[in-house]
Amino acid sequence: MLPADNGKLWQAFQLFGKRPQPFVNALGAVLNPLHLPLPGFEADVARLAAEQRTQDERAMEATYLALRPLEQAVLWRMLEQQDRFRPYDAGALAFYREKPGEKATPPKVQNAIDSLRALSPALIWKSAKGEYALDDAGMHKWFQMKTAAGHWPPVPPAGLVIEDN
Numbered sequence: 001m002l003p004a005d006n007g008k009l010w011q012a013f014q015l016f017g018k019r020p021q022p023f024v025n026a027l028g029a030v031l032n033p034l035h036l037p038l039p040g041f042e043a044d045v046a047r048l049a050a051e052q053r054t055q056d057e058r059a060m061e062a063t064y065l066a067l068r069p070l071e072q073a074v075l076w077r078m079l080e081q082q083d084r085f086r087p088y089d090a091g092a093l094a095f096y097r098e099k100p101g102e103k104a105t106p107p108k109v110q111n112a113i114d115s116l117r118a119l120s121p122a123l124i125w126k127s128a129k130g131e132y133a134l135d136d137a138g139m140h141k142w143f144q145m146k147t148a149a150g151h152w153p154p155v156p157p158a159g160l161v162i163e164d165n
Helices: 006-015 020-030 041-066 069-084 090-098 106-118 137-148
Strands: 124-126 132-134
Touching: 006 020, 006 041, 020 041, 041 137, 069 090, 069 106, 069 132, 069 137, 090 106, 106 124, 132 137
Parallel strands: none
Antiparallel strands: 124 132
């Protein structure tokens, strides 16, 4: 039996957002339990990880684009602020007003947060202390990548109109 290239497998695991289940699924898809692994199977796992990451990023963008403007603004603020996120402080309310162009009041913000928590899968998690965080850590990585590339915020493809719900 050939030794596995742990470095390549670690890179694949990171591409899966350090989520064990997708990584194990990819290993299961690549490795046949009735045969020894083929040399270079790690490249197949990495390919599956890259494909999954692309699918995840497309799904995040589609989800973001389907949100109402205030929901987008709240999520955007969470992505920027991370653990410093305070949904109702003066800076946050000014940020929300700037994005959707409407008056963002604390009750409207709370409704937007509740909507983001009610999605399946939820975009926001609430702790027992009442603090909010992103439910999918991969979303922050996606945000950073889009921002670094100058592609934030996402916009619908030309010709596609997203209707306000």
